Amino acid sequence: MLRVTLNGQPHAAANGTILTALRAAGIAVPTLCHDARLKPIGGCRLCLVQVQGLANPVLACNTPLADGMVIATHTAEIEAQRRATLQLLAKNYPASAVAQFPDKEFHRLLRAYDVTVAPDGGNPASFRDDSHPYIRVDMAQCITCQRCIRICDEVQGQNVWELKFGGDGAAVRLRGDAATLRASACVSCGACVDTCPTGALEDKTLLTLGVPTEWRRTTCPHCGTGCEMDVGTRSGRIVAVRPVMDAPVNRGHLCVKGRYAFGFVHAPDRAREPMLRENGVWKTVSWAEAISFTAAALQRILAEHGPDSVGVLGSSRATNEENYLVQKFARVVLGTNNVDSCARVCHTPSAAAMKMTCSARASSRRCDAARG
Numbered sequence: 001m002l003r004v005t006l007n008g009q010p011h012a013a014a015n016g017t018i019l020t021a022l023r024a025a026g027i028a029v030p031t032l033c034h035d036a037r038l039k040p041i042g043g044c045r046l047c048l049v050q051v052q053g054l055a056n057p058v059l060a061c062n063t064p065l066a067d068g069m070v071i072a073t074h075t076a077e078i079e080a081q082r083r084a085t086l087q088l089l090a091k092n093y094p095a096s097a098v099a100q101f102p103d104k105e106f107h108r109l110l111r112a113y114d115v116t117v118a119p120d121g122g123n124p125a126s127f128r129d130d131s132h133p134y135i136r137v138d139m140a141q142c143i144t145c146q147r148c149i150r151i152c153d154e155v156q157g158q159n160v161w162e163l164k165f166g167g168d169g170a171a172v173r174l175r176g177d178a179a180t181l182r183a184s185a186c187v188s189c190g191a192c193v194d195t196c197p198t199g200a201l202e203d204k205t206l207l208t209l210g211v212p213t214e215w216r217r218t219t220c221p222h223c224g225t226g227c228e229m230d231v232g233t234r235s236g237r238i239v240a241v242r243p244v245m246d247a248p249v250n251r252g253h254l255c256v257k258g259r260y261a262f263g264f265v266h267a268p269d270r271a272r273e274p275m276l277r278e279n280g281v282w283k284t285v286s287w288a289e290a291i292s293f294t295a296a297a298l299q300r301i302l303a304e305h306g307p308d309s310v311g312v313l314g315s316s317r318a319t320n321e322e323n324y325l326v327q328k329f330a331r332v333v334l335g336t337n338n339v340d341s342c343a344r345v346c347h348t349p350s351a352a353a354m355k356m357t358c359s360a361r362a363s364s365r366r367c368d369a370a371r372g
Helices: 018-024 076-089 095-100 105-112 147-156 191-195 204-209 256-260 287-305 320-334 348-358 365-371
Strands: 002-006 009-013 048-051 070-072 135-138 161-166 169-174 201-203 214-219 228-234 237-243 275-278 281-284 312-314 339-341
Touching (some): 018 048, 095 105, 147 191, 191 201, 201 204
Parallel strands (some): 312 339
Antiparallel strands (some): 214 228, 275 281
């Protein structure tokens, strides 16, 4: 452990950057370009701190912590520099965005440093795109922090965004010749939305359904990997999903299904109770009645047509242990080897990758761990 002094108080800190030590000590230092999932670039310069013995302030996000450092985070000079930086970023920023989503990272900092956004702010010529089914693009709100570019490159590996330079300076745009986000290499993981501090990239559900008033941590239902996510609700309805940053499996990332495939929860035709069909009409029954009906039907079919007339489907959403019980039930109880799963089709691309990385095509927790 390193012994350092932070704002006049002694602290023990682990090896890392100054910013890591400050956050571990509960000292809030503003950042806009920083995301713990990404390599620090020191672009926004809001995390400047003064280190005793150095002539000029240093960037906390990419300066290694050293034993004996004496660090001040909120001197009058540094706070003045931060306010000036925020004023420059807010020069052409749309005031309507601040009013609509006051809790965005950038918007909170504007309030904290008493920076006013001009009512007529915003660049009407900025890139806007509404083609994507889940994500709205409005680069009038972009402050070129580059987090969307970096998370798409470093975490997802799709390389959808890039920084382009023109007459108005640097601007974040789609890479290559893609005219819209939907036509790009985007796979709808939502990482760019998740890291954007302003709302230049935003979930459409938030625009139509409003921001969540409550968040709950849970596990993604779409496969057996076990990714953790925070589910945001408003008036009893899911309006947004975001990854859990400290989850050991997905480590702050989700795929398109975990991030955006939650519409089924509120689908009007979703079956919410056991049902049986009689004379072409569905009726609600108890679980006991549904299980008894199924058992009797299986016994009748086996008696009349034999075990090869029956098949059992496992589920890619179930755990290995649950799928083991499914195939055991099929082979031992029903006496059939007709066991299948949807993973045989949708798992084909990942099975090829698993063969190369794990030497096995099987969908298992061991291969999932190797994949992660």
